[in-house]
Amino acid sequence: GDGDLGTYPFHMLKEIDEQPVVMRRLLAAYTDENGTVNLSAELTQALAAADRLYFVAAGTSYHASLVGAALMEEYAHMPASAYLASEFGYHQPLLAGKPMFVFLTQSGETADIRQVLVKVKAQGFPTLTITNVPTSTLAREADYALNLHAGPEIAVASTKAYTAQVATTALVAKALGVAKHVQAAADWNLAHELGLIAATQQTLVDAKDTVHELAKSALATTRNAFYIGRGLDYYVALEAALKLKEISYVQAEGFAAGELKHGTIALIENGTPVIALISDPVTAAHTRANATEAAARGAHVLRIATRSLAEPGDDLVIDDLNPSLAPLALIVPCQLLAYYASLDRGYDVDRPRNLAKSVTVE
Numbered sequence: 001g002d003g004d005l006g007t008y009p010f011h012m013l014k015e016i017d018e019q020p021v022v023m024r025r026l027l028a029a030y031t032d033e034n035g036t037v038n039l040s041a042e043l044t045q046a047l048a049a050a051d052r053l054y055f056v057a058a059g060t061s062y063h064a065s066l067v068g069a070a071l072m073e074e075y076a077h078m079p080a081s082a083y084l085a086s087e088f089g090y091h092q093p094l095l096a097g098k099p100m101f102v103f104l105t106q107s108g109e110t111a112d113i114r115q116v117l118v119k120v121k122a123q124g125f126p127t128l129t130i131t132n133v134p135t136s137t138l139a140r141e142a143d144y145a146l147n148l149h150a151g152p153e154i155a156v157a158s159t160k161a162y163t164a165q166v167a168t169t170a171l172v173a174k175a176l177g178v179a180k181h182v183q184a185a186a187d188w189n190l191a192h193e194l195g196l197i198a199a200t201q202q203t204l205v206d207a208k209d210t211v212h213e214l215a216k217s218a219l220a221t222t223r224n225a226f227y228i229g230r231g232l233d234y235y236v237a238l239e240a241a242l243k244l245k246e247i248s249y250v251q252a253e254g255f256a257a258g259e260l261k262h263g264t265i266a267l268i269e270n271g272t273p274v275i276a277l278i279s280d281p282v283t284a285a286h287t288r289a290n291a292t293e294a295a296a297r298g299a300h301v302l303r304i305a306t307r308s309l310a311e312p313g314d315d316l317v318i319d320d321l322n323p324s325l326a327p328l329a330l331i332v333p334c335q336l337l338a339y340y341a342s343l344d345r346g347y348d349v350d351r352p353r354n355l356a357k358s359v360t361v362e
């Protein structure tokens, strides 16, 4: 069955490998043969009636929410922002006139999110839960629910749920943008792009040996590591760092590449790993320059870039894709880096210390 380990040593590796299949499953679930995204009319109307979307989530799902909010603004011209559930519930920001709440949650059981849901429902605001568990508490208690179709995720460190969340928010952004007559949404062949991304993800999971060598070279014994990027690459950097922290216990951080010079470059020592994520055409040259500055101070720099932005000597080159969907591909080698860093240190990849898959207490 879906949750069985089969011949895999760990669920995490199996779940990383499943990501292309999950992309195709989402396409089958939410699009028709013309590439039209099918959401219920009620949900589409509720979203279109809002003047701002509030994504509220925790952990990896929060990192997916950052991408999701950006996609809503780009393709649906819908103001959107992402919040940590554990902060939002007790320090609610000044809300827009017609807010709608989107809860991204793999488990659908995260207590920090539920307390927000209870509060915003009491305020009378519409709610949507996007979850991998359609029978979960948050799916049942929200006005609307969408299924991530990722299949059971067993490893504590979330992988396929993250990419499913990014892809699902893209599908919602497309449907909402089309309903709102946004040209960028009408012109967006998302179904085609998600098919290409599934193929790109496949080439990346097939590059395990390459990524394993990179992990050995940069992460084998280090006590810390930094991921840098700008725009969506920054959001990927946050998630990449979380993966490494969770399962290898390396002190890892994701930094907005331009902020390095405003303080964090002080952390760079001889051999400090700095992984530069370069898929954003607008800022590629800037991020590259930041990586070079880190290298000049002794950092062990790895560069992961999309093909048209790649330069000789880059450590991993990813097929070109719509930069707005780059996190779907870029995160895959980062998941593998974390996996191999943990494996090579001899840890239980699927059951990291101190962590639970689903946190049902605040």
Ligand code: G6P
Residues within 6 Å of the ligand: 058, 059, 060, 061, 104, 105, 106, 107, 108, 109, 110, 113, 156, 157, 158, 355, 356, 357, 358, 359
């Ligand atoms: C726990 C897990 C994380 C997860 C977070 C949010 O802390 O260890 O991997 O990202 O909860 O979980 P959710 O089920 O709401 O996505």
